[in-house]
Amino acid sequence: MAEDIQHSDTYDIALHHRFQWEEAQSSYVILFPEGMVKLHGGAGEILKRVDGKTTVGQIVDALKTAFPEADNIEADILGMFEMALGKAWIRKIN
Amino acid sequence: MTQNSLGDSAVQQDVQAQTKNNGVAANVTQTQPLWLLAEVTYRCPLQCAFCYNPTDFDKHTQNELTTEQWITTLRDARKMGALQLGISGGEPLLRDDIEDIVIEAKKLGYYSNLITSGVGLTEKRIKAFKEGGLDHIQLSMHDITEEINNFITNTKTFKLKQKVAAMIKDHGYPMVLNVVIHRYNIGHLKEILEMAEALGADYIELANTQYYGWSLVNRAQLMPQKEQVEEAERITNEFREKSGSDMKIFFVVPDYFGDRPKKCMNGWGEVFMIVTANGDVLPCHSARVLPNMEFPNVKADGLEYAWKESPAFNKYRGNDWMKEPCRSCSEKDNDLGGCRCQAFLLSGDAESADPVCSKSPNRHLIDQAIEDSKNPTLADKPIIFRTNANSKKYGEGDKERIEGFHGVP
Numbered sequence: 001m002a003e004d005i006q007h008s009d010t011y012d013i014a015l016h017h018r019f020q021w022e023e024a025q026s027s028y029v030i031l032f033p034e035g036m037v038k039l040h041g042g043a044g045e046i047l048k049r050v051d052g053k054t055t056v057g058q059i060v061d062a063l064k065t066a067f068p069e070a071d072n073i074e075a076d077i078l079g080m081f082e083m084a085l086g087k088a089w090i091r092k093i094n
Numbered sequence: 095m096t097q098n099s100l101g102d103s104a105v106q107q108d109v110q111a112q113t114k115n116n117g118v119a120a121n122v123t124q125t126q127p128l129w130l131l132a133e134v135t136y137r138c139p140l141q142c143a144f145c146y147n148p149t150d151f152d153k154h155t156q157n158e159l160t161t162e163q164w165i166t167t168l169r170d171a172r173k174m175g176a177l178q179l180g181i182s183g184g185e186p187l188l189r190d191d192i193e194d195i196v197i198e199a200k201k202l203g204y205y206s207n208l209i210t211s212g213v214g215l216t217e218k219r220i221k222a223f224k225e226g227g228l229d230h231i232q233l234s235m236h237d238i239t240e241e242i243n244n245f246i247t248n249t250k251t252f253k254l255k256q257k258v259a260a261m262i263k264d265h266g267y268p269m270v271l272n273v274v275i276h277r278y279n280i281g282h283l284k285e286i287l288e289m290a291e292a293l294g295a296d297y298i299e300l301a302n303t304q305y306y307g308w309s310l311v312n313r314a315q316l317m318p319q320k321e322q323v324e325e326a327e328r329i330t331n332e333f334r335e336k337s338g339s340d341m342k343i344f345f346v347v348p349d350y351f352g353d354r355p356k357k358c359m360n361g362w363g364e365v366f367m368i369v370t371a372n373g374d375v376l377p378c379h380s381a382r383v384l385p386n387m388e389f390p391n392v393k394a395d396g397l398e399y400a401w402k403e404s405p406a407f408n409k410y411r412g413n414d415w416m417k418e419p420c421r422s423c424s425e426k427d428n429d430l431g432g433c434r435c436q437a438f439l440l441s442g443d444a445e446s447a448d449p450v451c452s453k454s455p456n457r458h459l460i461d462q463a464i465e466d467s468k469n470p471t472l473a474d475k476p477i478i479f480r481t482n483a484n485s486k487k488y489g490e491g492d493k494e495r496i497e498g499f500h501g502v503p
């Protein structure tokens with residue numbers, strides 16, 4: 001599923017998936033039938049902003065503001081969206 | 095209930111490290127239980143020939159934990175980091191407090207899964223589960239034919255399962271099907287996959303029978319031929335390629351036909367914690383068959399002690415316990431020597447290499463089992479169903495039937 005991620009796209013967490021902070025693991029996780037994925041810090045920061053309303057472009061801007069010292073953060077964010085979509089953790093709203 | 099359903103295919107601990115800027119170290123070794131399997135009862139209306147439950151389950155049907163004890167167990171496990179909750183059995187729906195357990199699970203932040211045969215699932219109950227926050231329901235299916243479904247479960251449950259599948263879908267649940275594969279249905283795999291797709295399944299697990307509990311007793315009768323398993327895998331792959339649906343298919347490979355053992359439970363005491371109907375805490379479903387082991391119990395010991403300190407959970411962690419050929423094997427961390435229960439059940443020595451391994455001095459036991467399954471005299475013997483009466487016999491030591499299986503209780 002090599003779909004191009006556009007700044008105007010909106011995504012939400014996929015149906016039957018749950019995204020939550022796990023204190024015991026100090027990380028965000030995605031839970032779904034028969035499985036779970038532990039996300040590292042960067043991925044968690046991105047997915048916690050995926051809410052079915054905020055566009056990819058707005059998320060990029062928010063993260064640039066939140067992490068001003070990070071280089072080339074935009075490519076990483078788009079790469080993360082592509083991967084999350086490929087793994088069906090997120091679904092496109094419009 | 096199948097051993098596979100929370101086993102090999104289940105843990106997808108897919109730790110991603112995509113971005114480099116603000117990522118933290120990924121793939122840290124787990125020291126917390128991530129999965130809690132609550133085997134809330136061993137009572138079951140079905141009598142499946144392949145059930146992994148203990149053959150002496152009858153001993154554990156009168157001393158089940160109370161609702162309050164289950165809720166305490168859920169709370170304690172969650173504090174320790176457990177995230178995925180399987181509510182299983184037996185048939186969990188035989189208890190009338192599953193609704194309360196589900197509500198508590200939701201409150202605590204578990205991703206909860208009811209693992210059921212579907213018997214006892216009514217409109218009223220499924221509504222209560224939905225409102226209570228149950229995340230998904232895993233339904234066992236047996237075949238596309240009424241004949242085989244009813245035969246292997248020893249009950250007339252075929253039509254009910256179709257009805258329950260529709261009910262699950264209607265209530266907006268992901269449809270997760272589990273089909274245990276054995277000689278009697280392996281030839282119907284294509285049709286089983288088509289049925290799953292027609293039912294709108296989101297996930298289907300094709301769980302080749304693993305031989306513990308009742309399935310070990312019936313091994314020669316249940317085991318398919320190697321060629322049949324290869325054909326089944328081919329059909330599955332072909333279906334994956336051709337089917338346009340998003341249905342995810344897990345094909346759990348049977349270890350007997352391989353030459354390396356499975357990394358059982360993803361490692362002893364690594365991520366799985368099982369609490370049985372009477373409160374015993376186990377690192378794997380069938381651990382109670384192991385000799386000279388005393389397993390902790392939630393009533394006396396609590397979960398924290400069970401996981402961190404109990405001798406039983408520490409016994410086979412890591413690889414210090416290993417003997418040769420495992421100890422010096424370059425692959426020992428890939429599979430951790432395989433399954434302790436399988437090693438014991440087949441060889442009589444729990445610390446020996448899993449006999450599935452081609453490096454094991456006991457591999458001939460597996461090869462013999464494969465040969466036995468081709469022997470019509472053994473393969474056509476009557477199946478011993480998982481009934482209370484049969485369980486009583488095993489509990490009392492039915493030596494005649496279990497001859498040849500060292501460890502079957």
